[in-house]
Amino acid sequence: MMQIEDPFIICDSLVKIFKVGDVEVLALQGLDLTIRQGELVGIVGASGSGKSTLMNVLGGLARPSAGQVVVDGQNLLKLSNSALTAYRQTQVGFVWQQGSRNLIPYLSALENIKLPMTLAGRTGSKANKRAQMLLDMVNLSDRYNHKPIELSGGEQQRVAIAVGLANEPRLLLADEPTGELDSTTSDQVYKLFQRLNQELGLTIVIVSHDPLIAQHVGRVVAIRDGKLASETVRRKATNSEPEDQFEELIVLDAVGRLQIPKVYRAQLNIQNRVEMEVIDGGLIIRPVKNLNETSSQGEIQIKRNPKKQPERQGLFSRWRRKQ
Ligand SMILES: Nc1ncnc2c1ncn2[C@@H]1O[C@H](COP(=O)(O)OP(=O)(O)O)[C@@H](O)[C@H]1O
Numbered sequence: 001m002m003q004i005e006d007p008f009i010i011c012d013s014l015v016k017i018f019k020v021g022d023v024e025v026l027a028l029q030g031l032d033l034t035i036r037q038g039e040l041v042g043i044v045g046a047s048g049s050g051k052s053t054l055m056n057v058l059g060g061l062a063r064p065s066a067g068q069v070v071v072d073g074q075n076l077l078k079l080s081n082s083a084l085t086a087y088r089q090t091q092v093g094f095v096w097q098q099g100s101r102n103l104i105p106y107l108s109a110l111e112n113i114k115l116p117m118t119l120a121g122r123t124g125s126k127a128n129k130r131a132q133m134l135l136d137m138v139n140l141s142d143r144y145n146h147k148p149i150e151l152s153g154g155e156q157q158r159v160a161i162a163v164g165l166a167n168e169p170r171l172l173l174a175d176e177p178t179g180e181l182d183s184t185t186s187d188q189v190y191k192l193f194q195r196l197n198q199e200l201g202l203t204i205v206i207v208s209h210d211p212l213i214a215q216h217v218g219r220v221v222a223i224r225d226g227k228l229a230s231e232t233v234r235r236k237a238t239n240s241e242p243e244d245q246f247e248e249l250i251v252l253d254a255v256g257r258l259q260i261p262k263v264y265r266a267q268l269n270i271q272n273r274v275e276m277e278v279i280d281g282g283l284i285i286r287p288v289k290n291l292n293e294t295s296s297q298g299e300i301q302i303k304r305n306p307k308k309q310p311e312r313q314g315l316f317s318r319w320r321r322k323q
């Protein structure tokens with residue numbers, strides 16, 4: 001994982017287990033993630049990979065089963081229930097995919113924004129002014145008194161973002177906020193996130209199943225099976241490459257473990273053993289050939305690789321491990 005100075009969010013070996021009857025579901029399986037103050041980060045991953053669970057943990061809606069989660073210097077596992085409730089109310093804002101989860105249908109846009117302020121004990125003309133200011137900020141100055149049903153999907157999400165910002169959180173979490181929007185409207189919502197990120201210095205984490213989210217955020221991390229699997233980095237445009245380029249890098253955990261994507265495993269018929277070889281400054285991972293002819297499982301047989309000269313090779317190329 002990338003080492004980040006002065007991190008705002010630290011997830012260290014996060015585990016979240018849901019028990020459904022006798023069945024245990026491992027939603028997060030040792031997830032490591034660090035986010036800097038003021039970053040705009042996208043999280044992608046297949047359905048069921050643990051994205052929402054991570055957002056719920058970061059937002060103080062769920063407590064992890066193991067591991068550490070620190071947000072803005074606060075260890076969320078050590079907060080009492082009442083402190084966690086206060087954290088949820090005042091330090092994080094949420095935007096969900098479904099408009100109905102974000103907004104109360106019978107309240108106007110202004111009233112929806114004032115509701116979380118009222119719950120946090122902020123009322124009166126100051127709260128009213130702030131609600132108006134927030135609607136102005138999301139370019140809805142002409143929609144103060146509209147009810148959600150009188151707003152388009154994109155407008156509803158912009159009100160939802162204003163609601164999320166009502167109590168001046170330092171962190172905004174959005175779980176598939178554009179999931180029900182067309183691409184033009186999604187672009188507008190992403191632009192708004194970018195503006196809030198830049199103008200307010202707000203740290204924003206957006207979950208999306210849209211791989212193109214890389215164009216809208218500073219960094220994209222991908223979750224696979226409850227673990228951070230890869231990170232897409234942006235290579236700035238150069239003279240020879242006029243457009244920014246995106247490159248997906250595989251993430252290693254603290255002890256060097258990495259995940260081989262399921263599609264690659266299927267494509268190459270990789271089961272639970274691979275061969276590794278260092279060549280030309282790189283590392284090759286190959287399916288094991290003739291697995292049946294190698295020794296029984298668990299026993300390590302170290303064979304010299306006859307094709308290579310030992311002097312000029314590293315650990316893995318000099319000795320071919322067959323298990
Ligand atoms: N409250 C819950 N109870 C039981 N299982 C859950 C619960 N929430 C999530 N899960 C399971 O945890 C896994 C990850 O879910 P989730 O975080 O919602 O994934 P994503 O948001 O990436 O689609 C899934 O297998 C899901 O079924």
Ligand SMILES: [Mg+2]
Nearest residue numbers: 051052053175
């Ligand atoms: Mg989800």
